[in-house]
Structures are given as structure tokens and as C-alpha cells.
Amino acid sequence: MQFHLDTKSFTAERAWDARLIGEVDTVTIRLHWTDRPYRWHVNDGPEVFVVLAGTxxxxxxxxxxxxxxxxxxxxxxxxxxxxxxxxHPVGEARILVVERRDSV
Structure with a gap:
């Protein structure tokens, strides 16, 4: 299956909502939209953030x-x-997050 998503126009109803792009083995790839900070946390595996739009x-x-x-x-x-x-986004941001499925 092929997938196409315009990341520059992607929005969500609330901060840190995400669209699942896909999974590779036990790893998820999600596109997040946010305009507010997340919360301090520690993952039980590595987590990669790629800023696609914003700061x-x-x-x-x-x-x-x-x-x-x-x-x-x-x-x-x-x-x-x-x-x-x-x-902590500076205004709106779109972030690709790659992490272990069910990571905390």
C-alpha cells in the first residue's frame, strides 16, 4: 500500500494528536501536530524526533x-x-516521531 500525506497542512484537534504513518517490526512512525509543550517523560527505548515544520x-x-x-x-x-x-514547540510544529510501539 502506498501512502501520501501533506505534512505542511496536517493539523489535529488537540496538541500532540498524531497520525500513524506506519510500523516497521516493533517501531511506530507517527506525525504529530502540536502548539503546546508535551510533558517531561522517559522512554523505555530510543525516540527520534524530526521537525518537519516549525521550531x-x-x-x-x-x-x-x-x-x-x-x-x-x-x-x-x-x-x-x-x-x-x-x-516545547515555538508556535505550531509538525514532528515525525519514531519510537518503539507502546513506548512510555
């Missing part, structure tokens, strides 16, 4: 210190298993 400030903790990495369109952030992080 996202990725907050993460390293050696107990909070750091912020600004991600522009086309930039990628990898949160390794156990990394505490939270994404």
Missing part, C-alpha cells in the same frame, strides 16, 4: 542539569532510552 525547543536533562536544544525544520533529536526530555 521546537527540546528540553532534556544531562548529568542532572536541564539543557535546551533548539530544533529548526529538518533537524533531528535522538533521546536515548532513559533520557528525560520534553518538547
Amino acid at each position: 521546537v525547543d527540546m528540553h532534556y536533562r544531562q548529568a542532572g542539569e536541564e539543557k535546551i536544544q533548539r530544533l529548526e525544520e529538518g533537524q533531528i533529536f535522538l533521546a536515548e532510552e532513559g533520557d528525560a526530555h520534553v518538547a
Whole structure:
């Protein structure tokens, strides 16, 4: 099956709603729309964020210190298993997230 989605026009009813793009083995690929921060969390596997549209400030903790990495369109952030992080969009953002199915 082929799939086509215009990521620039994708929206959702509420922040962090997502459209499942597909699954590869035990990994999900989702397109998220948001205009609000997520919540601090730690995944039980790696998580890849690809900013497709907008800007996202990725907050993460390293050696107990909070750091912020600004991600522009086309930039990628990898949160390794156990990394505490939270994404804060600057306005609206569309983010492709690749992570283990049912990751917490």
C-alpha cells in the first residue's frame, strides 16, 4: 500500500494528536501536530524526533542539569532510552516521531 500525506497542512484537534504513518517490526512512525509543550517523560527505548515544520525547543536533562536544544525544520533529536526530555514547540510544529510501539 502506498501512502501520501501533506505534512505542511496536517493539523489535529488537540496538541500532540498524531497520525500513524506506519510500523516497521516493533517501531511506530507517527506525525504529530502540536502548539503546546508535551510533558517531561522517559522512554523505555530510543525516540527520534524530526521537525518537519516549525521550531521546537527540546528540553532534556544531562548529568542532572536541564539543557535546551533548539530544533529548526529538518533537524533531528535522538533521546536515548532513559533520557528525560520534553518538547516545547515555538508556535505550531509538525514532528515525525519514531519510537518503539507502546513506548512510555
